[in-house]
Amino acid sequence: MKGILGFKMNTPSSERIHISIFGSRNAGKSTLANELLGQDLSIVSDSKGTTTDPVSKAMELLPIGPVVITDTAGYDDDGELGGKRVLKTKQVLNRTDIALLVIDESVGKTTEDKNFEKLLIEKRIPYAVISRGKESIKEKAVQEIIRLSSALHNRKTILDGLVKATDTVILVCPIDEAAPKGRLILPQQMVLRELLDIHAKAIVIQPEEIEDTLAMLKNPPAIVITDSQAFNSVSKKVPDGIQLTSFSILMARYKGFLKESIKAVKTIQELKDGDSVLISEGCTHRRQCGDIGTVKIPAALKKLTGKKLNIETSSGTDFPEDLSKYSAVIHCGGCMITEKEVLYRMKCAQDQKVPFCNYGIFLAHANGILDRSIEIFKNNF
Structure with missing residues (x-):
């Protein structure tokens, strides 16, 4: 079903609770995934290693609401190919809100099970151990998910504490060749x-249309929120007395890495000739002329630093854990990936002492309006 804005009225994957099912080969992970979904997501077989890559499916899991169920390969897989499967399984942890650890009741906890349980604890992922015998464990799993999800419901909103009912807000949304056809981002x-x-x-x-819009208003807007790509032109037309920020900066705050971005952006001017910068996006899309990640940000980097930099890009789930060769990472707002995955990427950078910045914060800094664009947040990060 489509709404009047042209986008599907479905909860995006990034805003769903991600429930991942882990366990050894043949522990019953795929059977549980199929039971929860009420359909055959994964092939079930007595042969070990039937599930090779993580398989995900969105659904409404009552009474919790919109979730994503992910079935994974056994973390006890072996051999060269098995090792790659285990790596894929562990990568799922970076976007997991709730983990179900399935144990074969007839075997009990193995060394691999105990080691993986330690990993869940280390990563602070809420989890439940589900012992599987011959009977269905769907109801037990659902009850555990309800219990573990109770702590996830007090989620902040993207405008949390910034706007009230009586306010007027101007949203500047460029419709150009980079905009998705028929919908808003x-x-x-x-x-x-x-x-x-x-x-x-x-x-x-x-x-x-910004000048005409401001002129027709009896009272000034509480805030103007613009696409980051239009920051420069919009900032020149919005009087200093009106709050101004961008959708990307709001996303950085919403996903929990605004402070780190502000801290990191101030080191970018210190880049030297030959330094490498990773420009990363959480989604995948066909690059077009004037693409923000591959064209506009590299151009702004060159203008800001005056240095010859090596620019590399990544998109989707293709984010390197080893960032040691980079002098900075500039990441998108992360709207298409979970908060957990964005913060995992930030943590990877922090651990390797690599500045991790957001698109919107960088472009605000490059246009000399960083202080103005974050003034509305003050201590409300």
Whole structure:
């Protein structure tokens, strides 16, 4: 079903609770996944290693709501190919909100089970151990998921503490060759929906309409929120007395890495000739002329630093754990990946002392309006 804005009225994967099923080969992971979903997501067989790569499916799991169920390969797989499967399984942890550790009742906890349980504890992932015999364990698993999900429901909103019901907010949403056809990008959808939910007034325009829009308003807007790519032109047209930020900066705050981005961006001007910079996006899409990650940010980096830099890019789940060769990482807002995965990527960078910055924060800094673009947050990070 499509709404009037042209996007599907489905909860995006990044906003769902991610429930991942782990265990040794033939412990019953795939059977449990199929029982929870009520359909055959994974092939079930007596042969070990039937599940090779992680398989995910979105669903409504009542009474919890929208979730993603992921079935994984056994973490006791062996051999060269098995080792790659185990690595894929462990990578799923980076986006897991709740883990179900399936144990074969007839065998009990193996050394591999105990080692994986330690890994869950180390990563602070809420989990339940599910012992599987011949009977269905669906109801037991659902009860454990309900118990573990109770701590996840107090989630912040993207405008949390920034806007009230009586406010007017201008949303600057460029519709150009980089914009998705027939719909708004996810951060724009999220902001607009929240404004509607709290009964604030939203005015959605394109960059060239900002001056006329401001002139027609009896009272100034509480805030102008713009696409980061239009930061430079919009900032010149919005008077200093009006709060200004970007959708990308809001996403950095929402995903929990705004402070780190502000700290990291100030080191970017110290880059030297020959330094390597990773520009990373959480989603995958066909690159177009004027693409922000491969064209606009590299151009802004060159102008800001005046240095000859080596630019590399990554997208989707293809994020390198070894960042030692990079002098900085500039990451998108992360709207298409979970908060847990964004923070995992940030932690990888922090552990290797590599500055980790957000698209919006970098572009605000490059345009000389960083202080203005984060003024609205003050201590409300």
